[in-house]
Amino acid sequence: MTTILIVDDDHHIVTIVSEYLIQAGYKTMTAKDGMEALQQLKRTSCQLVIVDVMMPYMNGYELTKEIRQNYDIPIILLTAKGQISDKEIGFKSGTDDYLVKPFEPKELLFRIEALLRRYNQSEDKSIIKIGNTIINKASYEVQVNEKTLLLPLKEFDLLYHLMSHPMQAFSREQLITYIWGLDFAGDDRTVDVHIKRLRERFANVSKDFSIKTIRGVGYMLEVRKS
Template sequence: MTNILLVDDDINIVKLLTIHLAEQGYKVFQAKDGMEALEILKKEACDLAVVDVMMPFMDGYSLTKEIRKQYDIPVILLTAKSQIEDKEQGFQAGTDDYLVKPFEPKELIYRIKALLRRYDHQEDESVLRIGNTKINKKSYEVQIGNRTLLLPLKEFELLSYLISNPKHVFSREHLIEQIWGLDYQGDERTVDVHIKRLRERFSKLTDDFQIKTVRGVGYLLEVRRR
């Protein structure tokens, strides 16, 4: 499910947009100001942010700059202003798109879909996502919320392989061939050691997935539905 962060101090707008976004199948996280939005981003992996410009504590421009520093997600700014100087300030802050109030919810949805397609195309197949967990096969990074992990190479390759094939049961021999190669001369217990390390690393960090032992066969990765 695609997660949308909606940041606006106008509760009526938040309610209206949440209804329309939910109808499109999006999960919406609501924040009434920039500070609350940043707290949500620390805990939830959002795919796009819709940010109002005029808010207390931290305005939309400042929030957009903070999002740009820490997260690689598209941002749409909402504003009642239409002056070219305001648009310029928004794009300088790092927004991907700009929508002037009042607007039709359908227009926002069209823009959201367009930005998500653009970002999905950029990430292509090099990024795997399960819940709040993102695995980047180009940078060899695992991101959970705002925390980034760099795993030893074989642990990363093993986790990536399992996440790419959820609910598939793999024997130790098969995993050795896929991760270590046909020429590997070591013991199959190497797989057990690496699985144990992955479980120890991620059991306290996320409940997005679980690596299960299938007795007498091998292992499978189970995605936990929310």
């Protein structure tokens, strides 16, 4: 599961952001200042850091420099300052993105997803294997044992995304964004229909995984133990 570190001395902001990200399927860690954040990073790995600029002991710019020197993970700076000079300092410190308070949690989520895709795109993930099930993004084929399946495009993309993130829950809204895009004019029932079709296709074909409904969240691909 993708872990995100939230660093902010404002407990209210930390709580709101953390709860929103947890609902979106992420695991969160929190720190109230830069020193605590560096200690957290030494103890536990994470895939992205959200950093407030105005903090005691070590401000967000200084923390960003420290993280950038030691870790290859994306960073988003949060600040109440929107002047171009402040953004310049932030980007020179090494941040990947910059969000001005107050902000919509949904916008933060979109930025997080974009950064995670950008950092992961250098990895060769064209072929993913779970048990005896292999999905190949290059050929758009799914192989289960000796059998090859050709799925409709959106079903393939949905399965590929879920297999790329096993044991991670995604909301319907997230899946719509990933598979159909932000301009999709339909509703999230489309996701339910495609999930149902995938379940029916693989029910008697593969015992390597199942697509679980996570109540109040959405869906997750669960890897079955052999």
